[in-house]
Amino acid sequence: MTNVPNINDIKITPEIVKEHGLTEEEYQRIVSAMGREPNYTELGIYSVMWSEHCSYKSSRFHLKKLPTEAPWVIQGPGENAGVIDIGDGQAAIFKMESHNHPSYIEPYQGAATGVGGILRDVFTMGARPVANMNALRFGEPDHPKTRHLLAGVVEGIGGYGNCVGVPTVGGETNFDPSYNGNILVNAMTVGLADTDKIFYCAAAGVGNPVVYVGSKTGRDGIHGATMASAEFTEDSEEKRPTVQVGDPFTEKLLIEACLELMATDAIIAIQDMGAAGLTSSSVEMASKGGVGFELNLDKVPQREENMTPYEMCLSESQERMLMVLKPGREDMAKAIFEKWELDFAVIGEITDTGKLTLTFGGEVVGDMPINSLVEDAPEYERPYVPTPKREAVDVAAVNDLNKAVLDLIGGPNLCSRRWIWEQYDHMVMGDTIQRPGGDAAVIRVHGTGKALAISTDVTPRYCHADPVEGGRQAVAETWRNITAVGGTPLAITNCLNFGNPERKDIMGQFVGCLEGMGEACRALDYPIVSGNVSLYNETNGSGILPTPAIGGIGVMKDSDKMATISFKNEGEAIVLIGKTKNELGASLYQREVLGKDAGAPPHVDLALERRNGDFVRALIENGQVTTCHDLSDGGLIAALADMAIAGGIGASVAVDGELPLHAALFSETQARYLISADTETAETIRKEAKDAGIPVAVIGATGGKRLRVNNDAVDIPMSELARAHADWMPKFMAKT
Amino acid sequence: MKSAVIVFPGSNCDRDMAVALEKVTGHKPQMVWHQDHDFDTVDFIALPGGFSYGDYLRCGAMSARSHVMKEVVRRAEDGVPTLGICNGFQILTETGLLPGALMRNADLHFVCRDVKLSVENADTLFTQDYMEGEEILIPVAHHDGNYFADDDTLDELEAEGRVAFRYCADVNGSQRGIAGITNAKGNVLGMMPHPERMIEPALGGSHGRKLFTSIMNRLG
Numbered sequence: 001m002t003n004v005p006n007i008n009d010i011k012i013t014p015e016i017v018k019e020h021g022l023t024e025e026e027y028q029r030i031v032s033a034m035g036r037e038p039n040y041t042e043l044g045i046y047s048v049m050w051s052e053h054c055s056y057k058s059s060r061f062h063l064k065k066l067p068t069e070a071p072w073v074i075q076g077p078g079e080n081a082g083v084i085d086i087g088d089g090q091a092a093i094f095k096m097e098s099h100n101h102p103s104y105i106e107p108y109q110g111a112a113t114g115v116g117g118i119l120r121d122v123f124t125m126g127a128r129p130v131a132n133m134n135a136l137r138f139g140e141p142d143h144p145k146t147r148h149l150l151a152g153v154v155e156g157i158g159g160y161g162n163c164v165g166v167p168t169v170g171g172e173t174n175f176d177p178s179y180n181g182n183i184l185v186n187a188m189t190v191g192l193a194d195t196d197k198i199f200y201c202a203a204a205g206v207g208n209p210v211v212y213v214g215s216k217t218g219r220d221g222i223h224g225a226t227m228a229s230a231e232f233t234e235d236s237e238e239k240r241p242t243v244q245v246g247d248p249f250t251e252k253l254l255i256e257a258c259l260e261l262m263a264t265d266a267i268i269a270i271q272d273m274g275a276a277g278l279t280s281s282s283v284e285m286a287s288k289g290g291v292g293f294e295l296n297l298d299k300v301p302q303r304e305e306n307m308t309p310y311e312m313c314l315s316e317s318q319e320r321m322l323m324v325l326k327p328g329r330e331d332m333a334k335a336i337f338e339k340w341e342l343d344f345a346v347i348g349e350i351t352d353t354g355k356l357t358l359t360f361g362g363e364v365v366g367d368m369p370i371n372s373l374v375e376d377a378p379e380y381e382r383p384y385v386p387t388p389k390r391e392a393v394d395v396a397a398v399n400d401l402n403k404a405v406l407d408l409i410g411g412p413n414l415c416s417r418r419w420i421w422e423q424y425d426h427m428v429m430g431d432t433i434q435r436p437g438g439d440a441a442v443i444r445v446h447g448t449g450k451a452l453a454i455s456t457d458v459t460p461r462y463c464h465a466d467p468v469e470g471g472r473q474a475v476a477e478t479w480r481n482i483t484a485v486g487g488t489p490l491a492i493t494n495c496l497n498f499g500n501p502e503r504k505d506i507m508g509q510f511v512g513c514l515e516g517m518g519e520a521c522r523a524l525d526y527p528i529v530s531g532n533v534s535l536y537n538e539t540n541g542s543g544i545l546p547t548p549a550i551g552g553i554g555v556m557k558d559s560d561k562m563a564t565i566s567f568k569n570e571g572e573a574i575v576l577i578g579k580t581k582n583e584l585g586a587s588l589y590q591r592e593v594l595g596k597d598a599g600a601p602p603h604v605d606l607a608l609e610r611r612n613g614d615f616v617r618a619l620i621e622n623g624q625v626t627t628c629h630d631l632s633d634g635g636l637i638a639a640l641a642d643m644a645i646a647g648g649i650g651a652s653v654a655v656d657g658e659l660p661l662h663a664a665l666f667s668e669t670q671a672r673y674l675i676s677a678d679t680e681t682a683e684t685i686r687k688e689a690k691d692a693g694i695p696v697a698v699i700g701a702t703g704g705k706r707l708r709v710n711n712d713a714v715d716i717p718m719s720e721l722a723r724a725h726a727d728w729m730p731k732f733m734a735k736t
Numbered sequence: 737m738k739s740a741v742i743v744f745p746g747s748n749c750d751r752d753m754a755v756a757l758e759k760v761t762g763h764k765p766q767m768v769w770h771q772d773h774d775f776d777t778v779d780f781i782a783l784p785g786g787f788s789y790g791d792y793l794r795c796g797a798m799s800a801r802s803h804v805m806k807e808v809v810r811r812a813e814d815g816v817p818t819l820g821i822c823n824g825f826q827i828l829t830e831t832g833l834l835p836g837a838l839m840r841n842a843d844l845h846f847v848c849r850d851v852k853l854s855v856e857n858a859d860t861l862f863t864q865d866y867m868e869g870e871e872i873l874i875p876v877a878h879h880d881g882n883y884f885a886d887d888d889t890l891d892e893l894e895a896e897g898r899v900a901f902r903y904c905a906d907v908n909g910s911q912r913g914i915a916g917i918t919n920a921k922g923n924v925l926g927m928m929p930h931p932e933r934m935i936e937p938a939l940g941g942s943h944g945r946k947l948f949t950s951i952m953n954r955l956g
Contacts, residue, residue: 163748163787164748165786252748341745423848424846425877427930428749428752428877429751430755430932435940
């Protein structure tokens with residue numbers, strides 16, 4: 001046997017403390033919490049538990065201000081995922097999480113393990129995962145790394161989700177130079193469970209066995225959480241070894257084995273081993289339960305030789321779970337995991353010491369008060385400066401509107417994402433009734449007539465121009481997208497991607513976005529039930545656009561009533577709900593067509609948002625419309641083009657003269673929808689809207705093979721428009 | 737009609753197959769875990785799609801060597817109608833019940849979309865409710881669906897009417913656009929597209945139903 005040097009003999013020096021991402025002040029805090037100097041293993045454990053990623057030390061103070069409650073919320077933030085009641089004794093369990101840094105370093109594995117991690121967060125709570133979504137941001141298309149990163153991320157998401165057999169039903173992908181050195185990969189999973197079969201992580205029962213299941217522990221991913229809590233520099237690529245490797249096959253077995261065990265009454269508490277692995281899962285479980293854990297590290301299944309306690313505690317090897325079982329249920333549980341050919345090991349027991357005690361080779365190698373790992377973690381109320389308000393600006397018109405429309409529809413931000421989503425199995429499980437490409441993905445609740453609508457959104461341009469307005473808009477847009485398919489929005493998860501919080505301007509963006517989000521959530525009765533914060537998204541001091549990605553969920557009582565964006569019939573009336581204002585500040589038109597980014601973003605009037613949305617949802621529920629699409633990036637003309645392309649039917653519209661034509665077409669005024677209906681129904685809708693005080697206008701009709709505005713102010717053959725929309729991404733990805 | 741759906745570690749279209757069988761034929765199939773190789777006598781065996789054993793070796797290679805597949809091969813050779821979809825098709829070629837192999841898609845990407853198929857032979861037990869030459873819309877979802885066999889084998893398949901389905905346009909680089917083939921006896925069908933995903937309008941269409949009604953009508 002090799003002689004393993006005792007890692008705890010290493011003397012803690014200021015350099016070692018710094019390497020662990022801890023400040024001298026934080027180190028002193030550890031010493032006073034423990035009443036002595038930590039040993040090397042303990043230092044490692046504190047460093048990950050107190051990392052930004054695990055402790056939310058810069059964000060907690062502000063996160064507390066977000067609304068998290070509603071009568072249908074079963075579990076808000078603080079557990080592995082949020083839980084909402086969707087009626088009939090069923091619950092939707094969901095969360096979104098970032099895997100930004102690993103995906104930049106190693107796009108395939110980074111993205112794949114991002115999907116794996118979020119799946120585990122959801123099935124840990126007893127849910128069968130039923131849908132995956134994502135929100136992706138890449139650098140400018142011309143950046144030499146963009147295609148490599150996009151190709152790898154898409155393949156990684158597909159490689160994992162397809163194998164596990166959970167459909168990837170939608171998401172969003174955008175490009176901006178601010179992500180050149182720091183892409184964003186946010187993955188979301190939605191699961192379904194019975195409301196009386198939800199599992200939590202609070203450990204209980206002194207003497208009860210602590211059980212490790214899943215894959216063996218290796219040296220991969222050590223200090224992943226610490227990496228995710230620091231800025232990127234040029235040598236970040238050297239951190240490739242800290243990116244974990246995914247094993248979706250094992251994940252699939254783990255899902256089935258856990259769900260099988262969950263159908264019994266054996267489990268007291270369960271937690272996946274995510275960031276900071278065994279350490280954070282045991283601390284989390286012990287802390288929530290107010291108990292201690294004693295773990296014998298010799299019992300941890302290992303796939304590499306001579307692993308030290310430090311490595312075992314900090315490994316982020318994937319596809320592992322920790323459970324507390326009722327006494328006497330070990331054999332039954334073991335049989336289930338053996339059936340699925342997964343490791344099962346009793347590695348410790350619950351104690352009443354309130355400590356995390358680690359033994360290895362018969363010696364105590366770590367002994368830390370659980371409280372100090374969680375509650376004593378530093379909390380910073382970091383100084384910030386609010387983002388200065390932008391003035392309204394005049395945004396110029398262009399002469400060639402046809403070209404402007406084609407450039408937008410056939411450009412990186414509005415073109416078809418088919419190249420991406422065709423690499424995802426979006427139909428497995430047989431309940432996808434609205435596939436990618438619409439406003440929201442819709443999946444049936446298996447075996448019922450109900451459905452869930454899911455949407456991920458944020459407009460980082462707006463968040464950059466005005467964080468408060470951008471925060472409101474991100475929440476409102478998911479609400480609107482869910483509404484546009486006929487869903488009743490219920491709750492959101494989020495993934496808050498920002499730069500370095502130690503910079504006052506970045507912290508100002510964070511605080512502003514949260515303020516706007518909170519306001520929107522309150523106004524729309526749309527609470528936040530789970531989420532994740534990813535800070536330090538910077539490379540060499542240059543931060544990303546503030547990107548609070550929102551994942552919203554809604555429910556539809558009757559899935560047959562679902563609306564889609566495609567025109568269905570010729571000769572239908574096209575109706576605009578909501579009033580267009582001259583809001584071209586921070587618009588896509590301005591950025592893509594004029595190459596500028598100035599002015600204030602569109603204002604989000606939350607009362608109006610709610611009124612218009614509730615009206616549209618009622619129309620859909622009453623079966624009055626055949627087509628519905630919300631208006632967002634690119635404005636009225638972009639939405640109209642989407643509807644025409646999706647249905648293969650042209651349209652001719654006239655917009656009134658109150659606004660300059662380019663503003664009427666490209667303005668990104670919020671709370672607007674386009675719908676289509678037969679002319680008679682459209683007239684009824686118009687009257688109903690008028691009576692309800694909802695701005696409404698019949699602007700044209702479907703039909704023909706051209707997209708036309710005001711006769712020939714815009715006049716584009718559908719074939720040309722559809723080609724521009726379809727071709728950009730495959731051509732871009734095929735470039736060599 | 738008594739049917740069995742074989743479930744391997746990593747199968748993930750097993751539930752979809754069971755739902756389709758039950759919805760279309762009215763009979764709930766028996767789910768057979770791969771370790772239960774001594775399963776009941778059934779009229780029909782389905783090998784579902786998915787990633788058995790993660791596809792970490794060649795797709796279908798591990799499953800093809802499992803105990804349960806030895807039993808499936810024995811029964812198929814005895815004439816029990818056997819259907820392999822996607823990963824099931826890959827397993828069938830790995831066992832040798834069907835000739836050829838399924839290689840990585842020509843463009844190297846996973847592909848999930850509805851594709852047009854033409855029913856090349858409507859005189860098999862799996863296709864009798866279709867019309868010969870009928871064009872149907874069925875989704876594919878695979879990374880390794882690029883059918884390959886040598887020319888002699890391909891000629892033989894064509895001559896014997898064993899090409900059941902052909903892609904109307906190239907999807908994955910398959911030789912002669914082959915999407916599904918039968919064995920010489922006609923009781924084994926392997927196909928890459930997923931008919932079980934097209935059994936109702938809400939899912940995008942119902943063109944997959946006739947495959948299941950064909951089997952049911954033959955077996956009663």
